[in-house]
Amino acid sequence: MFVDSVDLMVSSGKGGAGCVSFWTEKFVIKGGPDGGDGGKGGNIYFIVDNNTDTLSALRGRNHIKAENGRPGEGRKKYGRKGKSVEITVPPGTQIIDVETNETLFDLVNEGDNILFLEGGKGGLGNLHFKSSTNQRPTYAQPGLPGITKEIRLEMKLIADVGLVGYPSVGKSTLISAISN
Numbered sequence: 677m678f679v680d681s682v683d684l685m686v687s688s689g690k691g692g693a694g695c696v697s698f699w700t701e702k703f704v705i706k707g708g709p710d711g712g713d714g715g716k717g718g719n720i721y722f723i724v725d726n727n728t729d730t731l732s733a734l735r736g737r738n739h740i741k742a743e744n745g746r747p748g749e750g751r752k753k754y755g756r757k758g759k760s761v762e763i764t765v766p767p768g769t770q771i772i773d774v775e776t777n778e779t780l781f782d783l784v785n786e787g788d789n790i791l792f793l794e795g796g797k798g799g800l801g802n803l804h805f806k807s808s809t810n811q812r813p814t815y816a817q818p819g820l821p822g823i824t825k826e827i828r829l830e831m832k833l834i835a836d837v838g839l840v841g842y843p844s845v846g847k848s849t850l851i852s853a854i855s856n
Contacts, residue, residue, distance in 0.1 A: 680730055680830070680831040681731070681829060682731045683774065683827075684734060684738070684739075684826075685738060685740070685824065685826050686720050686739075686740045686741075686793060686824070686825055687740070688742050688793040688822035689716075689741070689744040690744045690796040690820065691714050691716055691717050691795065691796035691797045692715040692716075692747040692798045693714045693798075693819050694799035694800045694801035694816030694817045694819075695713075695714075695747060695753075696709075696801070697710055697711040697749070697750030698710065698750075699750075708806060708811070709801075709803050709805070709813055710751055710752050710801075711748060711749075711750060711803050712748030712751070712752050712753040712754045712755065712803070713755065713801050714748045714754075714798030714817075715745030715746045715747075715754065715758060716745050716758065716796070716797060717743070717744055717745045717758045717796040717797075717819070718742030718743045718757070718758035718760040718761060719742060719761075719792075719794050720761050720763070720791075721760060721791055722765055722783060722792050723762050723787075723790075724767050724769070724783045724784070724785060724788040724790075725765070725787075726766070726786050728766045730766065730831070731766070731831050734829065740761055740763065741761070742761045742793075742795060742822065743760075744819075745796070745798045745819055746758075748799075752801075752803060760795075762789075765829060767783065767786060768783075769783045769829055769830065771792070771829060772830060773825065773826075774827060774828055780792075780827070793822070794823070796819055796820035796821050796823075797819065797820045798819050798820075799820075839851065
């Protein structure tokens with residue numbers, strides 16, 4: 677069995693912070709709070725694709741990060757959600773946690789789209805904290821952090837035929853003569 681493996685560090689995006697803002701306009705005497713929520717952090721997905729056959733595309737990449745969520749703004753503007761990262765792997769790939777050496781996923785079916793790490797939730801703006809007793813909240817929530825995991829991707833292949841021999845004895849010529 678031939679095993680192709682890659683060690684990676686993957687991180688989902690952290691959520692954006694909520695905003696502390698107050699509505700001020702020329703003829704509005706008491707506008708009130710209008711801080712928007714922060715955006716959600718990006719997710720990490722694994723996609724199984726038959727068109728890829730090795731993990732060589734991931735070989736030079738040490739740390740794969742999803743985009744962080746943007747912070748909220750005034751006038752009830754919510755922050756933009758962070759962009760997710762899709763990692764394409766061939767069928768027969770296993771995702772193994774490096775710390776515990778536990779197999780997390782075994783990706784075998786073509787077209788599977790697996791959510792691996794979820795991004796952090798965005799914080800609430802001061803708009804959500806107004807009440808009859810607290811009409812001017814001056815605080816907002818920070819965004820929740822993303823998740824970071826160190827993983828190993830291992831692809832398993834079973835060879836049908838093996839050809840062993842000394843250099844320059846005609847192994848390549850034999851293969852080209854009997855195969856297409």
